[in-house]
Amino acid sequence: MDKFKDECGVFGIFGHPEAANMTYLGLYALQHRGQESAGIAASNGERIGISRSMGYVADAFDEKALAEVPGALAIGHVRYSTAGESKLLNAQPILIDCAHGQIALCHNGNIVNARELRDDLVRQGSIFQSNSDTEVVLHLYARSRARSVEDAIVQSVSQVQGAFSLVVLTRDRLVAVRDPHGFRPLALGRLDDAVVVCSETCAMDLIGATYVRDVEPGEVLVVSAEGIRSFKPFPAAPLSHCIFEHVYFARPDSYVFGRSVNEVRTNLGRILAREQPVAADVVVPVPDSGVCAAMGFAEESGVPLGMGLIRNHYVGRTFIQPAQSIRDFGVKVKLNPVRSILDGKRVILVDDSIVRGTTSRKIVGMVRAAGAREVHVRISCPPTISPCFYGVDTPRKAELIAATHTLEEIREFLEADSVAYLSHEGLMSAVQSERKSYCSSCYTGVYPVEFPRDEAGYLQLALKLDKEPVAK
Ligand code: SF4
Numbered sequence: 001m002d003k004f005k006d007e008c009g010v011f012g013i014f015g016h017p018e019a020a021n022m023t024y025l026g027l028y029a030l031q032h033r034g035q036e037s038a039g040i041a042a043s044n045g046e047r048i049g050i051s052r053s054m055g056y057v058a059d060a061f062d063e064k065a066l067a068e069v070p071g072a073l074a075i076g077h078v079r080y081s082t083a084g085e086s087k088l089l090n091a092q093p094i095l096i097d098c099a100h101g102q103i104a105l106c107h108n109g110n111i112v113n114a115r116e117l118r119d120d121l122v123r124q125g126s127i128f129q130s131n132s133d134t135e136v137v138l139h140l141y142a143r144s145r146a147r148s149v150e151d152a153i154v155q156s157v158s159q160v161q162g163a164f165s166l167v168v169l170t171r172d173r174l175v176a177v178r179d180p181h182g183f184r185p186l187a188l189g190r191l192d193d194a195v196v197v198c199s200e201t202c203a204m205d206l207i208g209a210t211y212v213r214d215v216e217p218g219e220v221l222v223v224s225a226e227g228i229r230s231f232k233p234f235p236a237a238p239l240s241h242c243i244f245e246h247v248y249f250a251r252p253d254s255y256v257f258g259r260s261v262n263e264v265r266t267n268l269g270r271i272l273a274r275e276q277p278v279a280a281d282v283v284v285p286v287p288d289s290g291v292c293a294a295m296g297f298a299e300e301s302g303v304p305l306g307m308g309l310i311r312n313h314y315v316g317r318t319f320i321q322p323a324q325s326i327r328d329f330g331v332k333v334k335l336n337p338v339r340s341i342l343d344g345k346r347v348i349l350v351d352d353s354i355v356r357g358t359t360s361r362k363i364v365g366m367v368r369a370a371g372a373r374e375v376h377v378r379i380s381c382p383p384t385i386s387p388c389f390y391g392v393d394t395p396r397k398a399e400l401i402a403a404t405h406t407l408e409e410i411r412e413f414l415e416a417d418s419v420a421y422l423s424h425e426g427l428m429s430a431v432q433s434e435r436k437s438y439c440s441s442c443y444t445g446v447y448p449v450e451f452p453r454d455e456a457g458y459l460q461l462a463l464k465l466d467k468e469p470v471a472k
Pocket of ligand 1: 183241242243244245387388389390391392439440441442443
């Protein structure tokens with residue numbers, strides 16, 4: 001499907017006799033945040049063991065693999081590659097052994113000055129195993145002369161810029177770190193006496209843990225036998241929570257940035273209905289991403305909701321196309337129209353975003369072929385006009401249809417009767433927050449963290465944007 005790609009999911013637990021099993025289950029709940037690789041590292045108090053594999057969590061581990069990572073503290077990661085190719089070498093956790101002892105690290109986000117730091121480190125003799133931006137943090141850590149593990153972590157993390165929610169495992173402690181902007185979510189919870197940190201609260205629900213609070217932007221949490229220690233060693237920065245977590249990435253049953261995703265997403269639909277009403281017979285969500293907004297749209301507009309598109313949940317990452325002659329096979333294998341709901345109807349088709357427009361065009365065609373008399377596309381976020389550099393895989397600006405086409409041109413391309421987006425004000429009012437506390441750069445093209453002007457990294461960003469990046 002033509003979507004921004006989820007970034008990564010992280011999980012950590014301290015003080016549970018089945019830490020690896022709990023991490024496995026936590027990763028299961030976070031699978032939507034990354035499907036390319038999965039990994040778990042666990043400590044038995046003396047050694048850290050690790051198990052990583054390509055593919056889904058269910059395929060990556062079996063009982064034998066989990067038995068090989070014993071201990072009461074563990075961290076885990078699901079990955080979709082945002083920086084670095086998709087291969088096992090780039091899978092996380094990354095485990096190293098250095099002067100400070102063993103350490104394993106999981107990262108959600110993207111370090112914008114990774115190239116600059118990496119070039120410096122290579123010049124000073126560092127040898128990198130992977131091409132992921134995360135490895136830079138570990139090299140900085142290994143070189144730190146700080147006396148304690150915590151100080152070495154702080155010293156290394158202080159040098160990186162951008163988006164990072166980190167969970168770190170040492171022989172006897174779990175450390176959670178969130179960047180001062182708070183781009184990516186990171187929640188703290190309890191499971192009896194055990195402490196849990198994870199990207200989304202849905203991972204806590206699965207293992208029966210209770211959400212306590214978010215790890216705060218700029219906060220470092222050290223969990224050890226002595227308890228939890230919290231401190232904020234980084235200079236404060238303007239908050240930049242990723243609004244796209246609420247629009248699309250996070251699961252609707254999660255709380256992120258302290259808000260229910262379902263509530264925010266349903267609100268987006270309600271506001272969209274007020275801003276962009278249209279006479280119609282049925283509101284149809286594009287499953288699964290458009291469901292909550294469509295429910296809000298239907299509720300607000302009074303137009304009944306109909307599940308006019310059914311998603312096949314059993315499609316794997318790859319499938320073999322049996323015949324080239326089946327038109328739009330990729331979309332058809334994932335979605336099928338329900339003729340009894342669509343035939344002869346004026347349809348409001350609700351989705352969360354349009355990226356390139358190619359999939360949306362096929363879906364509109366599918367709804368028409370099932371007999372819809374009119375198709376009105378309603379999108380529960382503003383036009384996506386700029387790529388993301390904070391941990392989300394997005395196409396180049398030139399490939400984003402809203403960056404290069406007028407609304408009328410988009411309507412023509414989709415072959416819809418009308419197309420309308422939620423306004424930026426509408427988006428912000430749905431999260432009921434000051435605009436300044438959220439990043440919405442993919443809708444504005446204005447970026448909260450400045451880009452380093454090092455040659456390679458900067459040129460790469462400029463190429464992706466087709467112009468000079470603009471920083472606030
Ligand atoms: S640019 Fe968009 S996707 Fe990236 S962090 Fe900002 S809001 Fe999220």
